[in-house]
Amino acid sequence: MVIKPNFGKWLAVDTLDSLNKYILITMEEPWKIIENRITNKPTYLEFNYDMSLDSLEKFYNSFEPFITDDYAIVGMGGGTACDSAKFLAWKFKEEFNFNLELYLMPSIISVDAFLCSAIAVRIDNKVKYIGESNPKDIIIDFDLIREAPEFLNRAGVSDTISITSALGDWLIAKDEIDEKFDQSVFNRAKSIANNLVDSRNEIRDVTEKGIQALVDGFYKEVLLCEGWGNARPEEGSEHFLAYCLESITHDHYIHGNLIGMNILISLYLQEEYAQFSSDDIMQFLDDIKLNFTPKHQGISYTHLKSALAQVKNYVVDENLLYSLYNLPTLIMDNEKIQDIIKFVKTF
Numbered sequence: 001m002v003i004k005p006n007f008g009k010w011l012a013v014d015t016l017d018s019l020n021k022y023i024l025i026t027m028e029e030p031w032k033i034i035e036n037r038i039t040n041k042p043t044y045l046e047f048n049y050d051m052s053l054d055s056l057e058k059f060y061n062s063f064e065p066f067i068t069d070d071y072a073i074v075g076m077g078g079g080t081a082c083d084s085a086k087f088l089a090w091k092f093k094e095e096f097n098f099n100l101e102l103y104l105m106p107s108i109i110s111v112d113a114f115l116c117s118a119i120a121v122r123i124d125n126k127v128k129y130i131g132e133s134n135p136k137d138i139i140i141d142f143d144l145i146r147e148a149p150e151f152l153n154r155a156g157v158s159d160t161i162s163i164t165s166a167l168g169d170w171l172i173a174k175d176e177i178d179e180k181f182d183q184s185v186f187n188r189a190k191s192i193a194n195n196l197v198d199s200r201n202e203i204r205d206v207t208e209k210g211i212q213a214l215v216d217g218f219y220k221e222v223l224l225c226e227g228w229g230n231a232r233p234e235e236g237s238e239h240f241l242a243y244c245l246e247s248i249t250h251d252h253y254i255h256g257n258l259i260g261m262n263i264l265i266s267l268y269l270q271e272e273y274a275q276f277s278s279d280d281i282m283q284f285l286d287d288i289k290l291n292f293t294p295k296h297q298g299i300s301y302t303h304l305k306s307a308l309a310q311v312k313n314y315v316v317d318e319n320l321l322y323s324l325y326n327l328p329t330l331i332m333d334n335e336k337i338q339d340i341i342k343f344v345k346t347f
C-alpha cells in the first residue's frame with residue numbers, strides 16, 4: 001500500500017545521517033550532490049542501472065553474505081535506483097524473512113516509481129511487476145529535487161495528467177464492452193487532473209509548491225489505482241500509442257514528453273468521449289513548458305505515421321485495456337492518419 005511521503009529541505013541528508021548501517025543504491029548525479037553533505041556515510045554504496053531480473057538477482061547475491069537484519073536499504077535517484085532498492089528489500093524478506101527498513105528518496109519527480117508498491121523489473125526486455133515493497137519512509141527533499149534539470153521534473157506531470165485521456169477511454173470501454181465502472185473513482189481521478197492544471201505556474205517554475213503538487217498528484221493517483229485494482233483511471237490510449245511507437249523505433253524517449261503528445265492525440269480522437277478539451281490541455285502543456293512536440297523529441301513524422309497505422313493491431317496483440325484504439329468506428333486509413341498529422345502540426 002502506498003504511504004504518504006514526507007517533505008522537507010535537505011530532508012534526504014537529515015534522514016541518511018539518522019540511520020544506523022545502510023546500503024545506498026543511487027546514481028552519480030544525486031550522489032555528487034549528497035556526498036559532502038552527509039556525515040554518516042553508507043556502509044555499502046552501489047550504482048545500479050540494469051533492471052533486468054538476471055542482473056538484479058546477481059546484485060542481490062553480491063550483498064547476501066554480508067547483510068544482517070539491522071541494515072536499512074535506501075534508494076536515492078530516479079526510477080532505477082528506487083526499484084533496485086525495492087527489489088533488494090523484497091528479496092531479503094523472501095529469502096531470510098528480514099524486515100529491512102526501506103527508504104525511498106527520489107532525486108527527480110519524473111516517474112512514480114518511488115510511490116508504487118509494485119517492483120518494476122525487465123524480463124525479456126519487457127517491464128514486469130513483481131513483489132510488493134513496504135517502504136518505511138518516502139522522502140521528498142525539495143533541495144535535492146531542485147538540483148535536477150527542470151525539464152525532467154516537469155515531465156513528471158504526464159503520468160498523472162494522462163488521467164485526462166484515460167477517462168475518455170474508460171467511458172468508451174464502459175459503453176462498448178460494458179467494462180466495470182465507478183463514478184466516484186472517475187470523479188476523484190478527474191479532480192486529481194484538475195488540481196494539476198490549477199498548479200501550472202508552480203509546476204513550470206518547479207517551486208516547492210510545484211514539487212508538492214506533482215508528488216501529491218502521483219500519490220493520489222497511485223492510491224486511487226491501487227484501490228481500484230488496475231491503472232484504468234490513469235493509463236489508456238496515450239500510453240498504448242507510446243508503447244507501439246517504442247516497439248517500432250526502439251528509441252528511448254523522455255516518457256513524460258511522449259505521453260504529453262499522445263494525450264493530445266487521444267483527446268482529439270475521442271471526440272464526444274473526451275473529458276477534457278485538447279485545446280485546454282495543450283495550453284496547460286505549453287504553460288508548463290513541456291517538450292511535447294515530435295520535433296523536440298526527435299520523432300519523425302514517418303515513425304509517428306507507422307505507429308498510428310499499427311496501433312489498432314498492437315493493442316489487440318498486446319492484450320491491452322480496451323481504449324479508443326479498439327473502437328470499430330475508428331478506421332486508421334491514410335486519410336485519418338493525415339488528419340491526425342495535420343492536428344499534430346498545430347502543436
Ligand SMILES: [Zn+2]
Nearest residue numbers: 159239255259
Ligand atoms: Zn506512464
